[in-house]
Amino acid sequence: MSESAGRVAGQPPEGRQRELLRKYSAETAYRTRLGKWGWITLAIGAVLTIFQLYTAFRGPYPSLIQGAFHLGTALGLIFLLYPARKAWADRAGVPFYDAVLAVAAMGCNYYIVFNYEYLVTEAIVFGFTTVDVLIASAGIILVLEATRRCIGLPIVLIAVAALLYGLFGPYIPIFAHAGFSWPRLSTNIFYSSAAIFGTPIQVSSTFIYLFLFFGVVLMKTRIGQFFTDLAFGATGRFTGGTAKAAVTASGLQGMVSGSSVANTVTSGAFTIPMMKRAGFRPEFAAASEASASTGGQIMPPLMGAAAFIMAEYTGVPYNEIIIIAFIPAVLYFSGVFMGVHFTAKREGILGLPREQLPALAGLLKRIDLLLPLAVIIGLLLAGRTPSSAALYGIGTALALSFLRRDTRLSPKELLKLLEDGARTALPVIAACASAGIVVGIVTTTGLGAIVAGGLLELALGQFFLLMFFTMIACIILGMGLPTTANYVVTATIAAPALLEFGVPVIAAHFFVFYFGIVADITPPVCLAAYAGAGLAGANPLKSGVNAVKLAIAAFIIPYIFVTNPMLLLVDAEPFPLALAIVTALVGMGAISAGVVGYFVRRANFLERLLLVAAGLMLVYPEIFVSLPGLALMVAVGVFQYVRGRVGKEPAAS
Known part of the structure; x- marks a missing residue:
């Protein structure tokens, strides 16, 4: 910054x-x-x-x-x-x-x-x-x-x-x-x-390690700091700008960081004090950072380590995984971003003065620092292997770092960089090894098929109940397991139950992947929110509750792409897909407004319920459901506007 x-x-x-x-x-x-x-x-x-x-x-x-x-x-x-x-x-x-x-x-x-x-x-x-x-x-x-x-x-x-x-x-x-x-x-x-x-x-010994090392290279050469500067320069001056910049920066940082907690602490060290100074309550500042940092693991092109394992389990190449993950990730961050916006409107929090923000003209002079990420994305989309893309990305980042004094590393720092890459990978390697023990037992004993049958029996053959029980299992496991291990276990045990109902393989795996990740912000064991609360001096449990409100999209979207996998590009056609994306984005706005309690103006309890209902109808990718949802959302907005004019309340700008 x-x-x-x-x-x-x-x-x-x-x-x-x-x-x-x-x-x-x-x-x-x-x-x-x-x-x-x-x-x-x-x-x-x-x-x-x-x-x-x-x-x-x-x-x-x-x-x-x-x-x-x-x-x-x-x-x-x-x-x-x-x-x-x-x-x-x-x-x-x-x-x-x-x-x-x-x-x-x-x-x-x-x-x-x-x-x-x-x-x-x-x-x-x-x-x-x-x-x-x-x-x-x-x-x-x-x-x-x-x-x-x-x-x-x-x-x-x-x-x-x-x-x-x-x-x-x-x-x-x-x-x-x-x-x-x-x-x-x-x-x-x-x-x-x-x-x-x-x-x-x-996968850890071929793909994951290299991408983790790429993230270390960006951070140690301070190229990664450019992401934060870019986020603040682009959004910091708008309503609630500090929180919007925190969400944007954490999403960018999260692309190269596999840990929700680590990303919360490193990014939050800058963003949380700024949000508090701007007027956000401490628990909201902690929640904003935690929810955005957690979402970094679902943000293409790098995502979390579990995404590489998903590519092997599903047989879908990683360069296709990142394309499939793009729409759900946009919906997630849009939901968080809009939640921040409506909260700032409700609290009357403005953006930062221009003199306190990085100058966009100066940032444009350093736009070449995005080249390593562009190289990785380009090579992945061109069909190169993840290891090859990561290797070229690392080489590009190191080459760029020597062009500027503030990013250049000394020989001693280069040697330390190699060790830091290993240190960053150690928890992922240990998690993969221990999770492998569980997977070995599950496959050797046939436990996976037995548990899948047990889940189906517990759900009484009801698809929605099965999804709900699978979600609970993923969140409970995620409270004690890192994301990678959680995904490995649930993909082996829980995902097969979803497949019994004809759910596409990629949708079933994305379902358990998402809910394993959001465990980091789900009370009572919401480690990312606890870490953010430690920086903010806030109540940890209240921070977790606020993080869930902001990240409500992560609890809704998986149900949608399982019931209608079009959002994961399964049998998707251009016009229906575009319409589904638009209605889903509008729906996330309605849901965020309902959860926060502010739309055109402050919303009462009934208006909040109607906004959430309208949002759920809009998110569902079926036009005959989405249109009534849009009408309901517009009706609430018009009613709030008229109510405000009659009561002479100031409308939202």
Whole structure:
């Protein structure tokens, strides 16, 4: 942001940001006083990033080798960087036992790298040895402990429950199965490409890591700051400009950030104080930032890490996923943007003076900083692989950074950049590995089909009830699991139930994907809203409630594209699709006005209900439903205008 905008922001000190990240996100609770160990973590992180860049350039190794080196190196870093307890993060150095665990974790995975031919030939034919079983057992335990350290306990408990289910299947009263011995179960989980080294880790070791590193490059070279400046320059002067700029900036930042909490804290450090100064209530400022930051994971072209896994699960190429995701993302951010607008109108909050905003003329001189993003989008749309697009995007960003003094990195900073790329990817890698354990058990035991049948039975064969129960399951899992792990689990267990009703594959997967993401702003465990509230000095629960109001589109749109997948470009024709988009955008405006309580003027309870009803009718992509909704919305607006003229209330400008 410009210096003037930065001064208005009153950005909290870096220590405060780190404290909030540590409190609400286990991903950032790493050691701060590594001492000489810092050189070791720097070297390991650099090796991992260079390995990913090299294999992106020359092509990946066989999936087990690629995944084992990727995971093993990451686990070694996790044990060196993350203490066994968050409270120990400020202790100096690395304890001896953590160094041993790091070596053991790397060794278990490198065993696969160096014994690949034996493991995929002789061991499968003649059986695994006792040593193989011991290494597999240790590898599984170390994956779970590393995940606990950098993500948290919930996903570990789910993985452990899955393992126990696989072992003691015959003794479980519901969903019983034949059961497996530990030697068979452990080797199947650790040495096959159907569990730990299944699709999530395969995608992480090829696509996800590169895009996360691309985001790090943009942030560290300060090219990413241009997004924030551009957002404030474009929207800051309008009604409620600070909040509108926050929504726009967070959406842009979110395209290259996979974490709702991290994006909330980093962007919110600027935007939340500015919103408070403009007159927004603290809980609303926190909610605006949290809802926009969370939406970044559904914003093409980069989206969150789970989108890459979705491409593999659905068989839809990623360059098509980003096109399919565009309309729902526009609807989501339009809903948040309009919610901010109506709130600002209700509270009488204006924009910032021009002198406090980045000059658009100056921003246009730096418009070339958007080139890395343009390169990625262009290559993806041209049909290039995601890894190739990310590699060229990284190269473009680094090349651009050397053209200006304020974006140029020194050799030391370039080396640190490699480590920072690894650090950013660690939570995603751990989540993919642990989620892979669950997926391995689900596919091995047939649990997925059983649970899908159970959901259908619970819903009494009613499609709407099935969608509702699936939504609740996704949100509950999302309260303890990161988005990537949540999507992997729900896509394996819940999505098949939707397919039983003939829902298109892409629509079913987008449904669970969306609701897994909005768990970050859904009370009572709304981590992104809690992080925003920490910056705003607001009540966390009230911030979460406000975030849900602003992001109400995310709770409505999935139902629409499941019942009518045209919004996901399934069997879409130009005119009906264009009409559906227009009516949906108008509908989001009506819903936002009803939820906020302001349209032409302040709305009473009945007017709010009518606006929400009109919005729901407009969002539904069927003209015979949308037209009455439009009429109802116009009627409410006319009535408010007339009521205001009679009562001599000032109308909204």
